[in-house]
Amino acid sequence: MISNGTAFTFAVIFGTITVLLVRSRNVRAWEAVCVGLFGVYLGQTPVVYTIHGLVLWMISGFSHT
Template sequence: MNEGEAFAYVVFFGVITVLLVRSREVPWWVAVLIGLFGFYLGQTPAFFMISELVVWIFDRFAV
């Protein structure tokens, strides 16, 4: 994954996170989304494993 793709994921997860937090409802999947946003934003060592998982999931749904 290059910087452009990572930036696109950060923007995507950031916008979704802001919209969901503003709705004042935070179910479990929103917590997962916020966690993913944090991993992409922070570029932690777990970033590469989570990045591959997210790409795999998006590839499966983008058939």
């Protein structure tokens, strides 16, 4: 289950990245993924639970030592 605080935090992070990308007017593939994640977290669709698990899995993979 996603808490409101976690979803809000990810929405703010991906929203900030989206604003910076739109201002630069140069969007590559990984940047388009960030924009898409912002939309998913902002919309709170039922698929957000699966995507949130994937995002947490990726973050734990990068931070695992």
